Amino acid sequence: MTHYGEIFSLPGEEIKKPEEIPGLALAYIGDTVWDLIIRRHLLAQNEMKPDRLHKRATAYVRAKAQADVAHHLLPELTEEERSVMRRGRNAKSGSVPKNADISEYRMATGFESLLGYLYLKNRHERILELAERSIAWLDERLSKERNGPA
Numbered sequence: 001m002t003h004y005g006e007i008f009s010l011p012g013e014e015i016k017k018p019e020e021i022p023g024l025a026l027a028y029i030g031d032t033v034w035d036l037i038i039r040r041h042l043l044a045q046n047e048m049k050p051d052r053l054h055k056r057a058t059a060y061v062r063a064k065a066q067a068d069v070a071h072h073l074l075p076e077l078t079e080e081e082r083s084v085m086r087r088g089r090n091a092k093s094g095s096v097p098k099n100a101d102i103s104e105y106r107m108a109t110g111f112e113s114l115l116g117y118l119y120l121k122n123r124h125e126r127i128l129e130l131a132e133r134s135i136a137w138l139d140e141r142l143s144k145e146r147n148g149p150a
Contacts, residue, residue: 007124018120023091023113026084030116035061037131059142060135063100066108068141069134073111076133081114088113 018026038060042053059065070085077085089110096105118127 007119007122015120018117021116021120023084023088024093024109026114026116026120027088027091027109027112028116029119030088030112030114031061033115033119033127034066034112034131037127038135041135060138063097063104063108065138066111067100067104069138070107070111070114072137073130073134076130077114081118084117085110085114088116 015021035057038057039053041060042056047053047056074082074085087110089106091109091113093105093109096102100108115127115130118124118130
């Protein structure tokens with residue numbers, strides 16, 4: 001019996017193979033994966049006030065940031081990963097958040113789809129590898145935005 005995404009799965013729960021799951025459903029779980037990684041990252045920086053945690057997390061999880069990360073990571077992705085990202089990016093959703101344009105939103109959805117896919121394939125090391133690169137890149141960008149160019 002194969003269990004996909006074994007971390008946090010309840011005994012006896014079976015889901016489809018990640019290859020058979022639609023892009024938006026992969027993005028649904030990938031959004032949570034990214035959110036958890038970012039929350040853990042912020043706690044590791046000793047940020048403990050909930051209002052500041054929320055404000056800082058928003059800079060990482062908003063559609064524009066995720067779309068920028070997706071573009072940044074694209075050259076490093078395998079063909080399989082690019083395909084999953086494309087599948088998520090091209091999925092038609094019913095709505096677009098008011099704070100993102102359609103191209104950013106779709107690219108962010110592709111990024112979330114990739115994380116969801118990797119999570120369900122139990123490729124946690126790959127998720128952390130991509131997250132480490134993404135967060136380092138975002139941290140540098142956010143620092144420049146706060147402090148201005150060096």
